[in-house]
Amino acid sequence: MRKICLVLIDGLRNDTARTECGFLAASVEAGSARAWVMRACLPTISAPLYETIHSGLAPVDHGLLSNEAIRPSPHPNVFSVLKGAGRSTAVVAHSYFHTLYGGSSFDPFEHVEINDPEAPIPIARYYSLEGYNKANPALLSEVDLCAQAWQIAKSASPDYLLLHSSSCDTLGHGYSADSPEYRIQAWKVDNALSRLIPRLKSLGYDVLVTADHGMNADGHHAGDEPCLRDVPFIVFSDTFRAKPDEVLDQWIIAPTILDLLGVEPPPSMTRRSP
Numbered sequence: 001m002r003k004i005c006l007v008l009i010d011g012l013r014n015d016t017a018r019t020e021c022g023f024l025a026a027s028v029e030a031g032s033a034r035a036w037v038m039r040a041c042l043p044t045i046s047a048p049l050y051e052t053i054h055s056g057l058a059p060v061d062h063g064l065l066s067n068e069a070i071r072p073s074p075h076p077n078v079f080s081v082l083k084g085a086g087r088s089t090a091v092v093a094h095s096y097f098h099t100l101y102g103g104s105s106f107d108p109f110e111h112v113e114i115n116d117p118e119a120p121i122p123i124a125r126y127y128s129l130e131g132y133n134k135a136n137p138a139l140l141s142e143v144d145l146c147a148q149a150w151q152i153a154k155s156a157s158p159d160y161l162l163l164h165s166s167s168c169d170t171l172g173h174g175y176s177a178d179s180p181e182y183r184i185q186a187w188k189v190d191n192a193l194s195r196l197i198p199r200l201k202s203l204g205y206d207v208l209v210t211a212d213h214g215m216n217a218d219g220h221h222a223g224d225e226p227c228l229r230d231v232p233f234i235v236f237s238d239t240f241r242a243k244p245d246e247v248l249d250q251w252i253i254a255p256t257i258l259d260l261l262g263v264e265p266p267p268s269m270t271r272r273s274p
């Protein structure tokens with residue numbers, strides 16, 4: 001049975017992914033992956049777009065329009081639909097995902113590691129990034145995140161595995177998108193993925209790589225600029241179909257994941273994959 005890993009690289013703009021991520025580019029050049037431009041929804045803010053990516057609804061439709069307004073998702077989403085279908089999910093992600101889909105507000109002492117078949121997301125490894133700033137960016141090692149995802153895939157083989165990396169966003173805020181720190185971090189993520197994705201493929205996973213939003217030269221994101229809205233959508237899957245030059249909308253991700261897993265998307269996911 002097909003399994004899906006979504007790699008969500010927070011704050012990675014499309015042009016930076018194309019120029020800095022050599023492994024992903026090599027995979028496209030060799031034909032083992034295909035790349036599209038995806039247009040992020042507005043506002044280009046993380047929590048609203050996490051919800052878009054997992055509910056298939058634009059922020060103006062799902063109602064979460066600010067990180068500060070984050071709340072448990074009231075909408076059918078990839079995690080709840082798969083649980084209802086008897087399929088398994090797992091995440092390695094920022095704590096916002098616990099607040100959205102994990103069933104309670106996030107307490108790092110209770111939720112940093114979850115292994116509970118009854119939980120909304122039965123296997124989870126969360127990080128908080130509490131206290132980070134420019135002087136102390138509190139970056140997590142990308143290969144450590146990838147290794148956590150691999151351990152989960154190898155031991156539990158969840159149908160849907162989310163790997164969410166925050167480091168490009170963190171350095172983009174600290175140094176701006178027009179900085180060696182941001183560009184080199186994009187490569188560091190790519191370098192870790194070069195060791196994870198082939199392993200996931202060997203287990204039968206299809207892998208989707210994308211971002212929630214981009215980053216601008218002010219070290220900010222929220223509005224409507226190409227550098228904020230254009231993000232990569234790189235697909236390691238033979239079954240995903242879209243025209244090669246089509247600009248994809250971000251709300252197709254949730255129904256696409258369910259389609260690839262053979263689960264009927266709920267009626268709320270009206271914007272279907274192409």
Ligand SMILES: [Zn+2]
Binds near residue numbers: 169173221
């Ligand atoms: Zn950010």
